[in-house]
Amino acid sequence: MDWDDLRIFLAVARADSLSGASRRLAIDASTVGRRIARLEQVLGAKLFVKTPQGYALAPEGERLLPHAEAAEAALSDAREALSGPGDLTGQIRIGAPDGCANYLLPQICARLCEDHPGLEIQIVALPRVFNLSRREADMAIAVSQPQAGRLVVQRLTDYQLHLAGHEDYLRRHPPILTREDLRGHRMIGYIPDMIFDRELDYLTETGADWAQLTSNSVSVQMQAVRTGAGLGIVHDFAIPFCPGVRRVLTDAISLTRSFWLIRHADDRRSQRMNRIADALAQGIRAEVARLQGLITLEGPSQERA
Amino acid sequence: MDWDDLRIFLAVARADSLSGASRRLAIDASTVGRRIARLEQVLGAKLFVKTPQGYALAPEGERLLPHAEAAEAALSDAREALSGPGDLTGQIRIGAPDGCANYLLPQICARLCEDHPGLEIQIVALPRVFNLSRREADMAIAVSQPQAGRLVVQRLTDYQLHLAGHEDYLRRHPPILTREDLRGHRMIGYIPDMIFDRELDYLTETGADWAQLTSNSVSVQMQAVRTGAGLGIVHDFAIPFCPGVRRVLTDAISLTRSFWLIRHADDRRSQRMNRIADALAQGIRAEVARLQGLITLEGPSQERA
DNA sequence: ATTCACCTTTGCAAAAACGCAAAACGCTTT
DNA sequence: AAAGCGTTTTGCGTTTTTGCAAAGGTGAAT
Known part of the structure; x- marks a missing residue:
């Protein structure tokens, strides 16, 4: 055999x-x-x-x-x-919602790859809920805790979302100071029937009951906002990547979510997996904090519109 | 990889x-x-x-x-x-002292092979102590319990040894009724410096302090006895295979030894190994009893010489 | 009803792995 | 000192395995 x-x-x-x-x-x-x-x-x-x-x-x-x-x-x-105790090697596949995959993981993983030349990282952007138990990925980042499975979950960090639009767009419209001022605005959001996790149902939480321009991809939505297509709920940590995008109504509308790191229970005692998970957790925490900090520093203009 | x-x-x-x-x-x-x-x-x-x-x-x-x-x-x-719960398959290597390997295992293993056509048994006759931890064999039969190692030991059966000679040889010599009558007889035994286990030091236990014709193989010794070369300590269970060989001085000289089955500790929870070990143990017990029973039935002539 | 997409299976040429034989090496023995 | 035994290593012909391309089939969508 x-x-x-x-x-x-x-x-x-x-x-x-x-x-x-x-x-x-x-x-x-x-x-x-x-x-x-x-x-x-x-x-x-x-x-x-x-x-x-x-x-x-x-x-x-x-x-x-x-x-x-x-x-x-x-x-x-x-x-x-x-493998030597110092260096991490081999291949690892990380699944993550595309917001995380686009705006957080690239820097973090690049840094990780730099520190460990033998490490090969695959970032799988997830348009759907992931089947970790089938080893479609070694670990996954999710916006909610899974209910079942031989999995171990750890919370990475909280992050915030706000309503935002491009400053050019905001300039062309009357100032938005109350929720009522949102009437008549073109809203950008998720494709309703493709919301795979209730945590992603941002818009209904804001009171806007429908969106005119929708996508299943957070980064596509962000791109729409950036090009002045309308207003959308965006991740704060994504804003620094989109010059000109300004938050509005931050007092009235502010969402908080959490990222969770999900791993196989079997991997728990794996030194290698633990180290990668730790590096990932620390990296995401630091990067979210850094990026969210950049917003208020760079542009307190969200009320200016 | x-x-x-x-x-x-x-x-x-x-x-x-x-x-x-x-x-x-x-x-x-x-x-x-x-x-x-x-x-x-x-x-x-x-x-x-x-x-x-x-x-x-x-x-x-x-x-x-x-x-x-x-x-x-x-x-x-x-x-x-x-593998189906019924049949045993695959290869198994059994180490055993050559007395056991010659006179007991062939019948037992043949029977086992017959019952399980997919089973392939290798009998390794051991001229020396066996290194089971190196997987030179899957299990081993020994005449003493090993002291160390991640091994599990179970006792198979007691067996007896007696002094014996061929009836032609005995007829050519005066009757042997006491230990003193052994003087002048040619003794057959182990090569002294090749006794790998103190349990094999039969002759000194009998009082005969040296042997003239020696071998490291029990079956060779038996063959010597059979051809009338002298007297030797032989396994009772081997006697039925050697027509004409008769025991002498059974009252004065009678040795009892035990066979032990040694297995890897790791194999303990293996259903297959357990079944093979059980079959082996039961087979050896039955075969030793059967063969030892044949002696007294067939030839009470040990006193006749 | 038909096309399409996806899967498995089969045939064939290229590449890789394998076994054999010989060489190189060290240790032991004559 | 040299010959012999057992070992690893290397070169070469053969066998096996692999990848590619095409064929065969099935369910879903047009």
Whole structure:
């Protein structure tokens, strides 16, 4: 039996398809299929039920899975035991909402990569809720705590959102001093049916019951605000990246949310994962504080409009 | 990283040489060397110190070893979880003193193989004490309990040894009724400096302080007795295989020893290993009882000489 | 009803891995 | 001192594995 076939087995079991595993492993799908076939022959068991729409775990495969994961954990521990205590190496995939992925993670991860040349970081911007238990990512940042799963959650930091618009846009309209002044403004927000977490339902919280220009992407929304398309709820930490964008009604409308770092429970005792998580947490905390601090310093003009 | 390289790593670490691992794995030594080299490169660590007389674990390899063993355990559990609850399969290597290996194990293991066609049993006759912790065998039968190691020991059965000679030989000599009558007889025994366990020091226990014809193999000694070369201490359970061999002085000289089954502590929770061990224990108990029973039934002639 | 997108499977050429044989090396023994 | 044994290492022909491209199939959407 070739131990390496178990690595392929794990990928297929998690991707539910040869092609998905193929992409993840960077191995051709035909090879993946052949190695699964070989594994099944050696073990004398049908691990998957094969359909034209994918590979699904058969009962025998279900029984194999936890042991394969145990082997994976042993391997992971092995690499950890070998790599020097100082440097972090290997690949890590971090899932995050696109606001975080766009305005926070790049700097933080760049810094991390600089400190650890052997480390390879993949930032996956999440347009949807993430399935961490399938190892679509090693860790994920979320705006709410997950309810179930063998996961460990830790709070990263609070952050704030405010209504904002570009100063050119604000100049073209009468001053906004009360909620009533919002009438007639073009609102920018999420595509309603693509709100995957109730924490993202910013607009209804402000009283605006609908938005004219919507996107599933925070950065697209931000770009809309920046180009003067209207008013939108934006992350404070994103504002420094968009010169000219000014907050309005900060007294009346102010939202606070939190970022949570979610990890596999199995990774808890992994020194490497712990260190990466710590670096990430510290980096996000510092970066949010830094960016939010820049706003009030740079432009107390939010009331000026 | 190819997970299968870890399997090769384990073999080399246990054999302390490429060639030893090569024999055990049935893979060419050059391939074993190349895969170790590849593994070292991927991990970026020198796992072995390479000398013309073998591969010795380097500190980094020492750190890797326990994790590789953890992976191996996971793999073993996996195969166990898959194989049907009824049948035993795979390969197992049993070490045993050559008396046991010659006169007990063949029948027992043959029966076991018959009941489980997928099972492959290797009987290693042991001319020396066995290093079970290096996985030279999966389990071992010994004549004394080991003192140390992560091992689990269970007693199999008691067995008896007596002085014996071939009836032709006995007929050519005066009757042996007391210990004094042994003077002048040619004694067959162990090569003194090759007695690897004090439990094997049969002759001094009888009062005979030296042997003229010696071997490190119980079966060779038995063969000597059988061909009328002299008198020797033989296992009772071996006598039925040697027509004409009769015990003498059974009242004055009677030795009792025990067989112990030694296994790795890690295998304790392995259902497969437990079943094999149980079958082995039960088989040996039954076979020793059966063979020892045959003696008294077949030939009460031990006093006749 | 048909096209499309996605998946798996098969055929074939290229690349990688493997086994064999020989060489190089050190240690032990004659 | 030299020959022999066991080891690792290297070179080469063969086998195996892999990736690519095309084919075959199924469900969803036009």
